[in-house]
Each structure stands twice: as structure tokens, then as C-alpha cells.
Amino acid sequence: MKNEQISMALTDNSEASTLQKTGIILFASGILSAIIAAAGAGNAQPVLFFWLAFGLSTAGGLLYAYTYFKNPISIQNNGIFNHGISNRGAIAWLTGLLFTGFYIILYWFPQYLEGLIRATDTLSMLLRNRPADQWFLYGTIYTVAVLVMGIRFIGKYRHSRYQVVRTLSVMFFQTGFAFLLPAVLLRLNQPEFYFSYFWPLKYSYLFPNDVNYFLNSGSVGYFMVFWGAVMTFIATPLLTYNYGKRWYCSFVCGCGGLAETVGDPFRQNSNKSLLSWKIERYSVHSVLVLVSLATILLWVNSYTNGAVLGNFSGSFAKSYGFFIGSIFSGVVGTGFYPIFGSRVWCRFGCPMAAILGIFQRFKSKFRITTNGGQCISCGNCSTYCEMGIDVRAYAQKGENIIRASCVGCGICSAVCPRGVLKLENLDEKSRFEGYTKPEIN
Amino acid sequence: MYLKVVIIGNGITGITTARHIRKLNNAHITVISDETAYFFSRTALMYVYMGHLKFEHTQPYENWFWKKNKINLLQARVDKIDFLHKKILLNDESFLNYDKLIIATGSLPRTVDVPGQHLKGVQGLYHKQDVELMEKNTAGIRKAVIIGGGLIGIEMAEMLHSRNIAVDFLIREQHYWASVLPIPEATMISKHIAEYHINLHPQTELKEIIGDKNGAVKSIITSDNTEIECQFVGITIGVQPNVNFLKNSEIAIDKGILVNDFLETNIADVYAAGDCAQFIHPKHKHPAIEQLWYTGKMQGEALAQTICGHKTMYNRGVWFNSAKFLAIEYQTYGAMFNTPAKGDTTFYWEHPKGKIAMRANFNASNFTLTGFNFMGIRFRQAVAENWIIAQKNIWEVMENLSLGFFDPEFFTNHHQPILTQFLQQYPKPIA
Ligand SMILES: Cc1cc2nc3c(=O)[nH]c(=O)nc-3n(C[C@H](O)[C@H](O)[C@H](O)COP(=O)(O)OP(=O)(O)OC[C@H]3O[C@@H](n4cnc5c(N)ncnc54)[C@H](O)[C@@H]3O)c2cc1C
Ligand code: SF4
Ligand code: SF4
Numbered sequence: 001m002k003n004e005q006i007s008m009a010l011t012d013n014s015e016a017s018t019l020q021k022t023g024i025i026l027f028a029s030g031i032l033s034a035i036i037a038a039a040g041a042g043n044a045q046p047v048l049f050f051w052l053a054f055g056l057s058t059a060g061g062l063l064y065a066y067t068y069f070k071n072p073i074s075i076q077n078n079g080i081f082n083h084g085i086s087n088r089g090a091i092a093w094l095t096g097l098l099f100t101g102f103y104i105i106l107y108w109f110p111q112y113l114e115g116l117i118r119a120t121d122t123l124s125m126l127l128r129n130r131p132a133d134q135w136f137l138y139g140t141i142y143t144v145a146v147l148v149m150g151i152r153f154i155g156k157y158r159h160s161r162y163q164v165v166r167t168l169s170v171m172f173f174q175t176g177f178a179f180l181l182p183a184v185l186l187r188l189n190q191p192e193f194y195f196s197y198f199w200p201l202k203y204s205y206l207f208p209n210d211v212n213y214f215l216n217s218g219s220v221g222y223f224m225v226f227w228g229a230v231m232t233f234i235a236t237p238l239l240t241y242n243y244g245k246r247w248y249c250s251f252v253c254g255c256g257g258l259a260e261t262v263g264d265p266f267r268q269n270s271n272k273s274l275l276s277w278k279i280e281r282y283s284v285h286s287v288l289v290l291v292s293l294a295t296i297l298l299w300v301n302s303y304t305n306g307a308v309l310g311n312f313s314g315s316f317a318k319s320y321g322f323f324i325g326s327i328f329s330g331v332v333g334t335g336f337y338p339i340f341g342s343r344v345w346c347r348f349g350c351p352m353a354a355i356l357g358i359f360q361r362f363k364s365k366f367r368i369t370t371n372g373g374q375c376i377s378c379g380n381c382s383t384y385c386e387m388g389i390d391v392r393a394y395a396q397k398g399e400n401i402i403r404a405s406c407v408g409c410g411i412c413s414a415v416c417p418r419g420v421l422k423l424e425n426l427d428e429k430s431r432f433e434g435y436t437k438p439e440i441n
Numbered sequence: 442m443y444l445k446v447v448i449i450g451n452g453i454t455g456i457t458t459a460r461h462i463r464k465l466n467n468a469h470i471t472v473i474s475d476e477t478a479y480f481f482s483r484t485a486l487m488y489v490y491m492g493h494l495k496f497e498h499t500q501p502y503e504n505w506f507w508k509k510n511k512i513n514l515l516q517a518r519v520d521k522i523d524f525l526h527k528k529i530l531l532n533d534e535s536f537l538n539y540d541k542l543i544i545a546t547g548s549l550p551r552t553v554d555v556p557g558q559h560l561k562g563v564q565g566l567y568h569k570q571d572v573e574l575m576e577k578n579t580a581g582i583r584k585a586v587i588i589g590g591g592l593i594g595i596e597m598a599e600m601l602h603s604r605n606i607a608v609d610f611l612i613r614e615q616h617y618w619a620s621v622l623p624i625p626e627a628t629m630i631s632k633h634i635a636e637y638h639i640n641l642h643p644q645t646e647l648k649e650i651i652g653d654k655n656g657a658v659k660s661i662i663t664s665d666n667t668e669i670e671c672q673f674v675g676i677t678i679g680v681q682p683n684v685n686f687l688k689n690s691e692i693a694i695d696k697g698i699l700v701n702d703f704l705e706t707n708i709a710d711v712y713a714a715g716d717c718a719q720f721i722h723p724k725h726k727h728p729a730i731e732q733l734w735y736t737g738k739m740q741g742e743a744l745a746q747t748i749c750g751h752k753t754m755y756n757r758g759v760w761f762n763s764a765k766f767l768a769i770e771y772q773t774y775g776a777m778f779n780t781p782a783k784g785d786t787t788f789y790w791e792h793p794k795g796k797i798a799m800r801a802n803f804n805a806s807n808f809t810l811t812g813f814n815f816m817g818i819r820f821r822q823a824v825a826e827n828w829i830i831a832q833k834n835i836w837e838v839m840e841n842l843s844l845g846f847f848d849p850e851f852f853t854n855h856h857q858p859i860l861t862q863f864l865q866q867y868p869k870p871i872a
Contacts, residue, residue, distance in 0.1 A: 372822030
């Protein structure tokens with residue numbers, strides 16, 4: 001009897017690893033098909049290659065995700081630092097290189113993706129009633145990735161209903177608001193609009209060009225401008241006051257959605273040093289200043305009809321778009337997941353996060369509460385904080401964690417083996433109670 | 442000249458003392474320790490083996506912290522102390538003087554006394570070096586045996602399980618940790634252990650360890666003469682104060698270094714705290730040696746005050762502790778034993794699916810709360826502590842239980858079923 005049990009334990013694990021391997025093989029075949037399609041085969045056989053590229057990789061991803069549902073309902077971090085992919089091994093660098101390469105081709109050499117873009121034509125016609133372009137291809141890959149890796153995430157963290165709820169939420173917003181709705185709008189000959197992105201993340205929504213364009217597109221366009229302004233100036237402060245920045249970063253945002261799902265295997269690689277916190281504060285607030293400047297300059301220019309600034313504001317905004325919008329948020333932000341952790345962009349670059357963070361730090365009911373003296377300083381919370389917050393530094397002193405960068409993902413609370421941390425919205429007044437004097441002032 | 446404080450041991454106790462002295466004054470502080478160069482969290486060692494963390498993640502402070510705060514770290518072993526001349530002898534034969542000495546040397550794992558105890562593959566788990574040894578001893582093996590069902594035993598079982606090593610777990614009691622947990626909780630955890638395919642052998646002890654021709658473990662023989670094949674034997678039958686180097690010196694030792702409530706030893710200017718200290722007059726219902734992370738921390742905080750001239754008694758406050766048994770978290774507040782303390786009665790609720798449970802003990806005559814156990818429920822320490830100190834009426838406690846729940850948002854709140862069962866068992870008296 002005893003021996004039977006033991007052999008069961010072992011077969012359980014080897015069965016899981018067979019499933020995982022099959023998943024990886026299927027996924028790799030999907031990627032290979034995508035490369036073949038891009039190389040030209042997709043032009044001749046678009047439908048076949050759509051199914052090969054997306055079908056195989058999705059099936060592989062789902063199989064891999066399924067193994068997480070078979071493991072015990074608990075933290076599933078075994079071996080993370082023993083595997084090259086999650087511990088910055090050669091395979092992680094290679095993956096980073098592939099991600100980065102993909103972004104570079106997507107942004108600047110889309111001609112090399114032609115075959116793959118054609119493979120998504122059928123879907124594009126169906127949804128948008130027009131042929132696909134590189135951005136439609138990107139949107140499709142992005143959404144499928146969030147969905148598949150979202151399912152994996154739910155399997156991995158299914159012991160925590162907070163994790164399940166917020167993951168379903170980002171999956172919903174990505175699919176509905178960032179993929180289907182803009183496509184349907186195009187189909188109805190309305191402006192393409194992402195209701196889940198606002199200025200300053202989607203900076204152009206308050207640039208004069210976009211605003212004028214929307215206003216010239218009739219009543220729906222008016223609503224879009226209205227929506228964008230309300231979300232930026234009214235909803236953002238209100239929601240952040242009540243719930244912290246997590247209402248956006250961990251429940252709605254597509255960048256956050258990708259980081260939480262596709263990026264989850266890499267979250268532990270974010271840097272926790274005091275130095276990186278300093279760099280983060282300089283860089284994220286600089287980006288906010290830059291985007292605000294770009295916006296103001298453009299409006300000044302548009303009011304004065306270019307009399308004062310000439311071409312300057314236009315090229316300033318263009319440079320912002322190139323360096324921050326494309327290189328930082330795309331190439332570096334996502335391409336470097338396997339090396340710098342999953343939220344490089346959110347932490348060091350996102351101007352939306354910067355604004356939300358300022359509210360969260362100075363005017364919000366949100367905090368992470370520490371449960372008295374129960375912390376054993378183990379470091380799980382800090383290690384798995386994707387924003388590089390040294391959660392333990394607060395927890396072991398019994399202090400609340402109130403940090404501008406905290407996206408409220410709740411992973412620190414989920415991985416804590418002693419039940420020390422709780423994300424809460426409570427009376428604003430008592431937030432900093434219990435803060436103690438450091439060793440050296 | 443500044444006060445010269447020397448601390449032996451850079452564990453939670455020694456380091457907390459050092460940090461808090463630094464907050465209070467400019468003393469010259471030296472921390473000597475042989476295990477590691479920098480302070481790390483011993484409680485996290487299991488996660489290093491399991492690959493959840495790298496060793497560096499267990500270090501709560503960045504390496505620059507110590508210099509910045511002028512805390513000198515010295516990696517060396519203290520071999521002898523000359524209390525008369527206030528001098529410490531290190532293993533490289535150098536000396537160090539002190540004005541005040543704090544001994545915080547922690548524990549050593551207890552060893553078994555059976556044939557085969559020195560075979561390769563037999564070990565305990567306490568120091569960083571033990572994890573490194575375990576890494577070697579378990580490389581490529583299939584079967585392991587663990588002796589002793591305490592908190593470190595179950596951690597070791599989880600560690601081995603994470604590497605797909607089959608575990609036989611020998612415990613003396615009828616159920617896991619039944620020396621501390623009441624039978625329902627202990628049974629629940631035992632069942633949970635079985636779900637992980639870890640073979641619990643209740644009421645079984647180790648008789649002999651058998652080696653192969655290379656001097657490595659091959660199997661063990663249990664007290665009922667069963668042979669269990671294994672390539673690793675983990676001994677987790679508890680820890681004992683690490684004070685051997687002080688035996689036959691002037692300092693008074695029983696099991697640990699004897700201290701009063703101010704953590705003073707029998708020698709002036711010499712203090713002991715943490716796992717290695719033993720209270721001469723332990724508080725009612727409290728152990729004489731407190732071998733916990735939290736207690737080491739709290740003792741260090743009190744001791745720093747005393748060292749800096751604000752003589753402060755160590756006050757443990759309301760007892761609390763927590764642990765995790767595989768996937769089930771456990772928190773306890775107040776004096777909770779495997780049977781209710783004298784004069785107490787008890788209420789226990791368990792979720793129909795197991796894995797979640799709570800217990801409240803209260804005084805049988807005046808119905809005031811004395812303590813809580815929670816399994817799979819997180820509970821606010823401050824709330825539990827206040828209620829226990831205030832001797833809150835048990836019906837009030839049960840009606841307001843939600844105030845203490847600390848589970849993350851969207852988790853099921855079990856207040857209603859708990860309250861309903863409680864009122865069935867203990868109808869509220871009509872006022
Ligand atoms: C695996 C494991 C898990 C645990 N989990 C928990 C938990 O979850 N919760 C909890 O409350 N407690 C837990 N504990 C207990 C807790 O870790 C200890 O109570 C605590 O670490 C004791 O701290 P300390 O500072 O007194 O001693 P230690 O941490 O042992 O530090 C003493 C240091 O002094 C060094 N030293 C000893 N003698 C000399 C000498 N002669 N010269 C130089 N240096 C010397 C030792 O090498 C050691 O580094 C756990 C313990 C272990 C082993
Ligand atoms: S502190 Fe916790 S909730 Fe905030 S970002 Fe880090 S892991 Fe997420
Ligand atoms: S995970 Fe929990 S116990 Fe560990 S350091 Fe963080 S708060 Fe403390």
C-alpha cells in the first residue's frame with residue numbers, strides 16, 4: 001500500500017512534466033509555423049497558417065497552463081531559481097533577444113511580417129471588415145498571449161480569489177476593450193478608440209491632432225473625447241483615492257495585463273536595491289514631465305498656428321513617441337521581461353503609473369497592512385514583487401506599505417507564508433501609524 | 442571613548458540588539474558570527490532549497506547597510522571567553538575586549554543516539570551549511586526518511602517533496618504535532634500530509650540506521666522492526682541551546698544560559714538572549730527557552746534598551762506564533778495547548794472540506810476569551826491581543842470575529858457558519 005502511494009506521487013509529477021513537454025513542443029511548432037508564414041508561406045496559404053501559427057501555439061500554451069491546475073492548491077514557486085528561463089540563464093537571454101527582435105521588426109520592418117499579417121486577414125475581415133495590418137497582427141498576438149497566460153496564472157494562483165478576480169478582469173478588458181471594441185468601431189466606420197487607455201499612457205488622446213480628428217467624426221467622436229478627459233481628470237483621482245492605483249494597473253490596463261500574465265514567470269527578476277528605487281523615481285517622473293511638455297507644446301502650437309514654435313513641438317512629440325512610446329514601452333519594456341522582471345515599463349517609464357502613484361502616495365485610502373509581529377523576514381514578498389519594492393523592509397518593522405509604485409497585484413500577500421500582508425482601503429488618516437525611526441537619520 | 446559592545450551571533454537576536462543599540466547611541470558595536478558574513482533569515486532556508494529564493498534573498502539588508510550604520514561584522518568563531526578580563530578568544534587566536542557582552546549563539550539541532558547515526562546522508566537542519574549539505578546528500582536520490590514531527594520536520598518534508606523525493610515521516614505521536622495541536626487540528630494536518638503522498642508513520646521511532654559498503658545510508662529500522670529503504674535521513678527532533686563552548690566556564694548554564702527577566706546572566710555586563718538563553722523564572726504558561734524568531738527579536742529590542750542604560754524587562758506579551766503546514770497556514774494567539782488550560786473550555790469549527798478551521802478557548806466560569814487557533818484563516822494579531830488582554834466576553838468575541846479577519850479581499854468570510862455553530866453549542870445567556 002505504502003509503496004503504491006509513493007509510486008503514485010512520482011507518476012503524478014512525471015505525468016505533469018510529459019504534459020509540459022508536449023505543450024512546449026506544440027508551442028514551438030506554432031512559433032516555427034509563424035516564422036514560415038512570415039517568410040512568405042502565409043501569403044499563399046493564409047488560413048492554413050493562421051491555424052498552424054495561432055492554433056498550435058495556443059494549444060501548446062493551454063496544455064502547459066493546464067499543468068498548473070493539476071498541482072496542489074498552493075504557492076507554486078518550486079524550482080523557480082533552479083531554472084534558467086526564470087533565473088536569467090542563457091535561455092532567458094535568448095528569449096529576451098527574441099522578444100526584442102520581434103518588437104524591432106514589428107515597429108520598423110513590418111515587411112518581414114507580411115506573410116503572417118496576411119494569415120490574420122480572415123480574422124481582420126470578420127471583425128473589422130478590412131485587411132489586417134501589422135497592428136492588427138500585434139493586437140491578436142497580444143490578446144491571445146494575455147488569455148493563454150492568464151489561464152496559466154489562474155491555475156497557478158487559484159488559492160487566492162483576489163488573484164483570480166483581477167486576472168479575469170485584465171483578460172476581459174484586453175479582449176473586450178482593447179481588441180474587439182476598437183475593431184467593431186472600425187467596422188462601423190467610427191474612429192478606432194481604446195476605452196481602456198487614457199492620457200498620459202495613450203498620450204495622443206489629448207494631443208490636438210487626435211482631439212480634432214475625433215471631434216470631426218461626429219457624436220461618437222465627441223463621446224470619445226469626453227470619455228478620455230473624464231477618465232484622466234475625474235475618474236483617475238477618484239478611483240485612486242478609494243482603491244489605490246491597482247484599479248487601473250492590476251485590473252484594467254493592457255500593459256499591466258501583459259506583465260501580469262506573460263510576465264509572471266519573470267516577476268522575481270525585478271531589482272530590489274535602494275539604488276534602483278532612486279533611478280525609478282527619477283526616470284518615471286521625467287517621462288511624466290516629458291509627455292506633459294509634449295502635450296502643452298502641441299496645444300500652444302495649435303492655438304498659435306505654429307507661429308511661435310514652428311516645427312519644434314511636432315518633432316518633440318514625435319521624438320517622445322519614438323523613444324518613449326516605442327522603444328521604452330515596447331522594445332525595452334516587454335523585450336527585457338526575462339532579464340529585468342515583468343514591469344520594467346510600468347516601474348521606470350509609464351507616465352500614467354507616475355500620476356496614479358503620486359495620488360496613491362499622498363492622497364489615497366489604499367495601503368498594505370502588516371499583521372503585527374508575525375513577519376519572519378523570509379523575503380518571499382520582496383522577491384516576488386514585480387515592482388521591486390522591498391516589502392519585507394516594512395513588514396518586519398510592522399509598518400504599512402505605502403509606496404507610489406505598488407500596483408496592488410497582491411502577490412506579496414499571496415506568497416507570504418505567515419499571512420502577514422493585506423491590501424486594504426481604510427481610513428486615510430491612520431496610514432502612517434507605526435512608522436519607526438531608522439537606525440541612522 | 443565609546444562603550445564597546447560585542448555580540449556573539451548574527452542571527453535575529455544579535456542583529457536586532459545591534460540595530461536597536463545603534464538607534465539609541467554611538468556605542469562601538471561588533472558582531473561576531475561564524476556561520477555567514479551577513480545576517481540572513483534562518484526561517485527562509487527551506488525556500489532556498491525549494492528554489493523559491495536564492496540565498497541572497499534571505500538577507501533582509503543590503504550589504505552596505507552595516508557599514509553605513511557602523512555595525513562591525515566579523516566572521517569568526519568564538520572559542521573561549523575570559524570573563525574576568527572581559528576578553529574573547531577567537532579561533533584565529535586573536536583577542537577582543539568588551540565592556541558589554543551579548544551572547545546570542547542560537548541553537549544546534551538535537552541528534553539521535555542510535556547505531557548508524559554518523560552515516561553519510563544522516564543530518565539535521567539548522568544552519569546554512571546544513572542546507573548545502575542537504576543539497577549534496579539528496580542529489581539524485583529517490584527516498585528519504587524524516588524523524589520527528591515538529592515544525593522543522595514538516596518543512597523538511599515539503600523541501601524533499603519539491604524535489605520529487607518520496608518521504609517517510611516518523612512521528613512519536615498519534616497525529617502530526619499532537620504535542621501542541623489539539624486532536625482535530627492535528628488530524629486535519631495529518632490528512633493534508635497524506636494528500637501530498639508523504640507517508641506519516643504515527644507512534645513510530647527510529648531504532649537503527651543501516652549503511653551500505655560506502656558508509657552511506659541504505660535503510661532504517663523502526664521501533665516496530667520494519668525496514669524502510671532510504672538514501673537520506675533527516676533528524677528533526679528539536680533544537681538545543683548552542684552553548685557547548687561555554688561549558689565549564691563561570692557562566693551559569695542549565696540547558697541554556699541562565700538569565701533573569703532583564704536577560705542578565707550571573708556575570709556582570711554579560712547578557713544572553715534568543716534561542717541560547719533560558720529564563721530562570723519563566724512566565725506562567727510560557728516555556729523557559731523561547732526558540733522562536735519573534736521572541737529573539739523582542740528580546741533583542743528589550744536588551745538594547747538595557748545595554749543603553751534604560752533598564753528594561755523583557756515582556757513577551759500575549760503569546761503568538763504562526764507556521765505553514767504544506768499549504769495550510771496556521772496562526773495562534775494566547776496560551777493554546779493540545780488540551781484546554783485548566784479552567785478553560787473550547788469551541789472548534791472546521792469547514793466541511795477540511796483545511797480551514799478555527800478554535801476559541803475561553804474561561805468556563807466567566808466566559809472570557811483566552812486564545813485562538815486558526816487554520817487556513819488569517820487573523821489580525823492586534824485584534825486577538827486586545828481581546829485576550831481585555832478578557833472579552835466570548836459571545837461578543839464570536840459576534841465580532843469579522844473585525845479580525847485578515848484574509849485577502851474577495852476571500853470567503855466564514856463568520857456566519859462559525860457563529861451559527863457556536864450559538865448552537867453555547868446559546869447566548871439571556872441578559
Ligand atoms: C529551518 C528552520 C525554520 C524555522 N522557522 C521558524 C518560524 O517559522 N518561526 C519562528 O518563529 N521560528 C522559526 N525557526 C526558529 C528561529 O529561526 C530561531 O528561533 C532563531 O533563528 C534564533 O535566532 P538567534 O539569533 O537566537 O540564533 P541564530 O539564528 O542561531 O544565530 C546564532 C548565530 O551565532 C553563531 N554562533 C554560535 N556559536 C558561535 C560561536 N561560538 N562563535 C561565533 N558564532 C557563533 C551561529 O552560527 C549563528 O549564526 C526556524 C528555525 C529553523 C532552523
Ligand atoms: S508591494 Fe505587493 S501588491 Fe504592491 S506591487 Fe509589490 S507585490 Fe504587488
Ligand atoms: S513574505 Fe511575509 S513573512 Fe516573509 S518577509 Fe514578507 S511579510 Fe515577512
